[in-house]
Amino acid sequence: MRLAVFNQSGGVGKTSLTRDLGYELATRGRRVLLVDADPQGTLGSFLGLEPPARPRADTFWATVCDGGDAPPVTHPTAFGLTAGLANRFLIGDELALMQQSDPARLLAVVETHLTDYDWVLFDCPPKISEITLQILLAADALLAPVQTEAKSVESFAEAQLEIGKAQRRRKNMRLAPLRVLGVVPTLYNPRLVLHRHHYEELARRVCPSFGYPVFAPIRDYVAVSEAGTRRQPLQRYAPKCPAAADVAALATAILDGASAGQ
Ligand SMILES: Nc1ncnc2c1ncn2[C@@H]1O[C@H](COP(=O)(O)OP(=O)(O)OP(=O)(O)O)[C@@H](O)[C@H]1O
Ligand SMILES: [Mg+2]
Structure with a gap:
């Protein structure tokens, strides 16, 4: 499964979720590649790697964007999963990618080179x-x-517009529709009336209007942030943190859905 962790809004927990869900899948025996698609290189840093200091050739995107035949560069992490890194050169790489005529260049690369992974998670940039x-x-x-x-x-309505555009583009290219597994409410504090209200909004009004399932929320705990600073997945840094249980429940729901072929 190749999974885009996507929302064009910034700071909603995309990178943290990619890190912790990826780690959870790896601990359950899946072969996992996490691909950082943000020039800030946050995902690599969250996994204990040093993306900004690395040369361009050490990134996942160099080969993809140059149009070469070599497999994209990946790196093992200390956590039983593999990472594809991005750094500030991604901004220039993106221009090179736009100059290529193949709008599905990345698709061709993953279908050729990344078939050994059970799960490839892409941490999308906030734009x-x-x-x-x-x-x-x-x-x-x-x-x-x-x-x-x-x-x-x-602003999730705007993300939905982009998902709609991608679906139309896929249809024109005769690709199967992107399966929207669902929305994950993040940074949720159940003690706050406003958070409960917005969760209800998402679950009862916004997502049903798009036909998207809603997963149980990932709760707001400072350990999630601290894990980033300590450069390890939440489950390693604070295994007893309730947010780690939330990620585990999400992984179970996703794996159950995947095995049921929903
Ligand atoms: N469940 C959570 N509990 C507490 N803090 C969280 C949680 N999830 C994410 N955070 C914190 O919120 C901030 C934004 O998270 P993150 O970087 O994962 O979001 P993002 O959507 O990837 O951001 P960007 O759009 O900048 O790439 C970080 O400081 C992170 O540590
Ligand atoms: Mg991010």
């Missing part, structure tokens, strides 16, 4: 870019983290 569009063509499925606060819930 619509050529890289994002290519990810939405290369993925089979999409997971959308949405923060349980007003701005994030309202």
Whole structure:
């Protein structure tokens, strides 16, 4: 399964969720590749690697964007999963990608070189870019983290527009529709009336209007942030944190859905 973790809104928990869901899948015996698609290189850093300091050739995107035949560069991590890195050169790489005539270049690369992985998770950047569009063509499925606060819930309609555009592009290219696995409410504090309200909004009004399932939320715990600073998955840094149980429940729901072929 190739999964785009997508929401064009910034700071909604995409990278943290990619890290922790990827780790969860790896601990359950799946072969997992996590691909960083943000020039800030946050995902690599969250996994204990040093993306900004690395040369361009050490990134996942160099080969993809140059149009070469070599497999994209990946790196083992200390956590039983593999990472594809991005760094600041991604901004220039993206221009090279746009100059190529193949809008599904990334799809071709993953179908040729990344078939050994059970799960490839793409951590999308917080904007619509050529890289994002290519990810939405290369993925089979999409997971959308949405923060349980007003701005994030309202702006999810914009993310839905982009998902719609990607679906039309896929149809024109005779690709199967992207499967929207669902929305993951993030940074959720059940003690806050406003968070409960926005979660209800998502679950009862916004997502049903698009026909998207809603998963149980990932709760807001400072250990999720601290794990980023300590450069390890949440489950390693704070295995007893309730948010780690939320990620485990999400992984179970996704794996159950995948095995049921929903
Ligand atoms: N469940 C959570 N509980 C507490 N803090 C969280 C949680 N999830 C994410 N955070 C924190 O919120 C901030 C944004 O998270 P993250 O970087 O994962 O979001 P993002 O959507 O990838 O951001 P960007 O759009 O900038 O790429 C980070 O400081 C992160 O540590
Ligand atoms: Mg991010």
